[in-house]
Amino acid sequence: MVFLAQLPKEQLVAQLENGVILTILGIATVFVFLTLLVFLTKAMSAIARKIAPQKPKAVVSSPAVVAASAPSASEADIAAAIVAAFAKSKE
Incomplete structure (x- = not known):
């Protein structure tokens, strides 16, 4: 194994220059x-939007209105179910 102190100064400078050049080339390649x-990703997204435009969403009533109109269990039944589930999870 050759130590840095044993190499001539010109060879050390040449190796450092080559290392810097390779580093800059690598960074430039990754950047490009x-x-x-x-x-290309932005262009593909634009093309995909033109080819398959999104369909307009259908108007859906809000969940609060649906829940109010649907028959539901009483609050006592819901509370009993929550207490039973909590007790079961502690076993």
């Missing part, structure tokens, strides 16, 4: 790839 990925 991610930039392309973002723009």
Whole structure:
């Protein structure tokens, strides 16, 4: 194994320069790839929206109105069910 102190100064500088160049190339490659990925994803989303537009949502009555109109159990029955479930979970 060769230690850094044993290498000539010119070789050390050359290796450091090569390391910096490779680092910059790697960062640039990742940056370009991610930039392309973002723009291509946005373009695909726009194309998908044009090809298959969302259907308008049907008007649905609110759950409060549905619950009020539907026959429901009395509050006493609901409270009894909650107490029974709580007691069962403690066993």
